[in-house]
Amino acid sequence: MKENLRQSLSEAEGKARSSSLQQEVDLSEVTQQETKANQQGYGIYKLKQKNKALFCQAIQENLDIVIQSKHLTNSELGLLLSLMPLVQFHSNAIINRETNEFMSISEIARYLNRERTATSKTVSRLLAKGMLFEFVNAQEIKVHKRSVSQRPLFMNPEIIYAGDRNRINATLARLVMEFDILERKKVYLAWKLWLKNGHEFGRLYRRKTYLQFKRHE
Structure with missing residues (x-):
């Protein structure tokens, strides 16, 4: 047998x-x-299998400028970098990877094993310094004078981005361009986000190119 x-x-x-x-x-x-x-000007190449490992990248030159300018405290920088595993691919939102839902301050504090009040204050400072962004309901603010529902948080893609730097979410790009706190605070980054009129995605450009776009907008 x-x-x-x-x-x-x-x-x-x-x-x-x-x-x-x-x-x-x-x-x-x-x-x-x-x-x-x-x-005839064409090429043949072997297709490579895509690596499915999740990644989130720091824009090194920009992060270096932020650090060297002392724009952030050590505590703020530490929390910012601790959020990298939570950054959603393409949207750059801070999410719970298990549920794919936006994370509240309380959930972020639990994830980081930190006290909620301290976490909330640090997140608020990161928002004020342009490291994080949030979408708020304008109607809620008009009625209640403040946000009463959960406010989705997004990482500034000029500093940290999960995805293709040449295909940055258009809604996020508009948000960053409209509320460019870093530029207003004279933290002049080497790479800047720009969304051209009629384009589906934004992308990072060298500062020289960005300034040319600004002059002609």
Whole structure:
């Protein structure tokens, strides 16, 4: 019985190897076609499997400027960097990754194992300094003189961004451009966010290019 099983496995392995060989690409043929394609200005390349590891990137030159300018205290900088694992891909919102819901100050405090009042004060300072942004309901403020519902928080994509820096969420881009606190406080970043008229996404540009856009807006 064991011998029959071994034979069956051997036959199955042989069939699998044969099938695999049939599916393999003739690389010599690809090389020939690539030469022809190159002569016509085209290229052939091997597709790579996408890495599914979640990531959130700091815009190094900008973060360096923020640190060197002493725009943030150590406490504020520490909390800001601690929020990086919570930044949602593309939207840059601070979310609970398990529920995909916006996080309240209380939830952020629990996540960071910090006291809520202290966390709230630090978040407020980060908002005032342009490190974080929030969407508020204008109608609520008009009626109640303050926000009474949860206010979604967003990381400033000029400092920290989860996604393609050339395809930044348009709504977020407009928010940052309209309330550019860093620029008003004379914290002049090396890379600035700009959304061109009619474009679907914003992107980061060198400061020189950004200033040209500003002059012609």
